[in-house]
Amino acid sequence: MEVLDHNKYQHLLNQLYEAYHNDIFQYVFFMLGDYNQARDIMQDTFLQAYHHLQTFQGENYKGWLSRIARNLTIDYVRKQRPIAYFLEVGSTSNINESSPEQIAMMNESEKELYLALSNLKHHYRDVIVLRKIKELSIKETSYILGWSENKVKVNLFRGMKALKKELNKVGYIHE
Amino acid sequence: MNKGNYQKLDNDLKQLNAKIHLSKKEKEESFSKINKMIDEPVKTSRHSRINWKMSMVTIAALMIIALLSVPILINPDRYLTDPPNASSQDSTIKTDEGMEVIVEHQGNFTIHHIRLVVFKDGKQVTSPTMMNADMSNLAKDSNMIFHFLEKDFPFDGEMKVEVVIFQSEQDNVGITLKPSMIIEATKGAEYHFAITGSTIKQARLMKVE
Numbered sequence: 001m002e003v004l005d006h007n008k009y010q011h012l013l014n015q016l017y018e019a020y021h022n023d024i025f026q027y028v029f030f031m032l033g034d035y036n037q038a039r040d041i042m043q044d045t046f047l048q049a050y051h052h053l054q055t056f057q058g059e060n061y062k063g064w065l066s067r068i069a070r071n072l073t074i075d076y077v078r079k080q081r082p083i084a085y086f087l088e089v090g091s092t093s094n095i096n097e098s099s100p101e102q103i104a105m106m107n108e109s110e111k112e113l114y115l116a117l118s119n120l121k122h123h124y125r126d127v128i129v130l131r132k133i134k135e136l137s138i139k140e141t142s143y144i145l146g147w148s149e150n151k152v153k154v155n156l157f158r159g160m161k162a163l164k165k166e167l168n169k170v171g172y173i174h175e
Numbered sequence: 176m177n178k179g180n181y182q183k184l185d186n187d188l189k190q191l192n193a194k195i196h197l198s199k200k201e202k203e204e205s206f207s208k209i210n211k212m213i214d215e216p217v218k219t220s221r222h223s224r225i226n227w228k229m230s231m232v233t234i235a236a237l238m239i240i241a242l243l244s245v246p247i248l249i250n251p252d253r254y255l256t257d258p259p260n261a262s263s264q265d266s267t268i269k270t271d272e273g274m275e276v277i278v279e280h281q282g283n284f285t286i287h288h289i290r291l292v293v294f295k296d297g298k299q300v301t302s303p304t305m306m307n308a309d310m311s312n313l314a315k316d317s318n319m320i321f322h323f324l325e326k327d328f329p330f331d332g333e334m335k336v337e338v339v340i341f342q343s344e345q346d347n348v349g350i351t352l353k354p355s356m357i358i359e360a361t362k363g364a365e366y367h368f369a370i371t372g373s374t375i376k377q378a379r380l381m382k383v384e
Binding site: 010013017021022025026029030039042043046047050079105106109110113114117128132133134135138150153154157160163164167 | 195197
């Protein structure tokens with residue numbers, strides 16, 4: 001990369017980081033339940049993005065960054081817990097282990113919701129985080145996950161059903 | 176779960192996002208790390224290390240798969256043939272009790288309420304209607320879940336399902352959507368259909384795969 005290009009892409013990276021670092025961090029955090037690892041993957045995401053900025057043709061940087069972050073997260077989980085990943089076991093995130101101040105400051109019902117989300121199969125958690133927590137559109141979610149829009153809708157519906165079932169177990173929502 | 180609880184869950188999920196964020200210091204530290212990594216010369220050679228943990232897990236998984244495959248290899252007819260009642264439709268998912276028919280509103284037109292008419296051998300066996308509790312129109316992308324128990328009607332093999340949509344509270348006639356669908360009424364089945372179309376004239380029913 002030439003010096004001029006380096007400056008141009010460095011400037012673009014600054015703008016992207018400023019605009020989306022928290023979105024990417026939050027997405028990875030809700031997928032992994034590990035604050036420090038989410039931070040590392042967020043950093044790797046922007047590093048990878050920088051190296052591919054030259055070849056990126058699209059306009060939706062946020063979607064593109066989220067997609068990189070998702071791939072890095074999947075790679076990480078596969079390396080850490082290969083069997084659990086293939087068996088679709090939910091994350092075993094423990095609030096006390098991954099306990100940044102912010103989680104410790106959650107109220108009881110928020111902790112219940114966070115834990116219920118962690119107990120879901122990863123493809124349900126994925127779609128709920130993107131659609132309901134990050135409030136992305138069906139189209140954006142479909143791009144990030146590499147799914148059809150219909151698959152996004154069906155998995156969101158089933159994921160929310162599973163989430164409500166988890167929450168009912170702890171009395172979060174009363175019938 | 177009532178509508179208020181759904182709304183509460185949606186709001187709580189949105190609020191969860193605001194709880195997690197990097198501090199200004201963490202944000203700056205991370206950015207310096209990224210810049211440091213960018214400035215580091217790219218390594219031209221990599222020493223690959225054997226990930227023993229990963230290899231052991233892979234070997235163990237392959238052995239388990241091999242052991243589980245033995246009965247299938249010995250008697251493939253027994254294991255690879257569909258059971259008589261198995262449905263090949265992707266839109267069918269087994270649920271714990273009863274049978275569910277989910278109808279999703281994906282059309283670009285107003286729907287006030289939906290009626291599901293179930294037929295067996297040409298005779299109508301049930302026709303439940305579903306609408307919002309506050310009598311408002313159904314929101315686009317919303318799902319209407321019709322839950323049937325065996326006591327509602329006998330789960331007796333193939334049945335025809337018609338979806339009728341009504342555009343207002345006063346609408347008594349409704350529009351019966353084409354095509355009608357054939358379902359296999361079995362305990363534990365779940366069917367997912369969607370109402371599509373840009374206008375009411377183009378309204379159609381489709382199976383969600």
